[in-house]
Amino acid sequence: AQSVTQLDSQVPVFEEAPVELRCNYSSSVSVYLFWYVQYPNQGLQLLLKYLSGSTLVKGINGFEAEFNKSQTSFHLRKPSVHISDTAEYFCAVSDRKAAGNKLTFGGGTRVLVKP
Amino acid sequence: EADIYQTPRYLVIGTGKKITLECSQTMGHDKMYWYQQDPGMELHLIHYSYGVNSTEKGDLSSESTVSRIRTEHFPLTLESARPSHTSQYLCASSGWDSFSGNTIYFGEGSWLTVV
Numbered sequence: 295a296q297s298v299t300q301l302d303s304q305v306p307v308f309e310e311a312p313v314e315l316r317c318n319y320s321s322s323v324s325v326y327l328f329w330y331v332q333y334p335n336q337g338l339q340l341l342l343k344y345l346s347g348s349t350l351v352k353g354i355n356g357f358e359a360e361f362n363k364s365q366t367s368f369h370l371r372k373p374s375v376h377i378s379d380t381a382e383y384f385c386a387v388s389d390r391k392a393a394g395n396k397l398t399f400g401g402g403t404r405v406l407v408k409p
Numbered sequence: 410e411a412d413i414y415q416t417p418r419y420l421v422i423g424t425g426k427k428i429t430l431e432c433s434q435t436m437g438h439d440k441m442y443w444y445q446q447d448p449g450m451e452l453h454l455i456h457y458s459y460g461v462n463s464t465e466k467g468d469l470s471s472e473s474t475v476s477r478i479r480t481e482h483f484p485l486t487l488e489s490a491r492p493s494h495t496s497q498y499l500c501a502s503s504g505w506d507s508f509s510g511n512t513i514y515f516g517e518g519s520w521l522t523v524v
Contacts, residue, residue: 337517401451
């Protein structure tokens with residue numbers, strides 16, 4: 295079984311400032327890692343994913359995340375946020391070897407970008 | 410861009426009514442999922458399917474039922490809706506290809522309110 299902890303439930307940030315959203319996971323098996331974004335009243339959109347290879351993963355909208363196996367973390371960063379980045383961000387993992395690749399989600403981090 | 414569609418997007422219904430939330434995907438994915446998300450909360454898996462005629466209960470117990478008669482279609486049914494069923498229901502699908510790996514794609518969600 296896996297669990298995902300997003301350490302910050304809300305992150306207020308000023309426009310053009312950098313932001314980091316923290317994600318730690320716990321798993322007894324190797325996992326794939328994902329970040330999804332949810333804009334108000336919408337479904338989830340995939341931002342980026344780590345499947346294998348380079349631990350620094352670049353996604354859409356200028357986001358990137360770094361997989362740290364020793365710290366079991368997958369923190370999401372953006373060097374300069376826009377108002378349009380206001381949304382909820384979910385970190386998720388899935389078991390590499392499980393047939394169903396079901397996702398386990400963290401509790402979400404609400405990002406509020408202020409002008 | 411994922412091709413997964415949910416209808417209705419918004420539904421307000423009286424207690425005791427039967428409802429079906431539709432989900433269709435055009436990607437030929439074999440695996441499909443239903444997640445439930447209460448406002449401001451994390452997502453929980455309630456049903457999943459590995460293929461036609463395959464359905465399983467997820468991590469969160471739900472009074473809803475699902476069916477998978479066709480690959481592209483994975484409807485969710487509540488026989489008798491109650492106010493406790495008020496939530497957002499997100500349908501998702503995944504398959505395997507060298508580009509997306511085991512990525513799970515989400516629909517835009519169905520917001521159900523039971524009054």
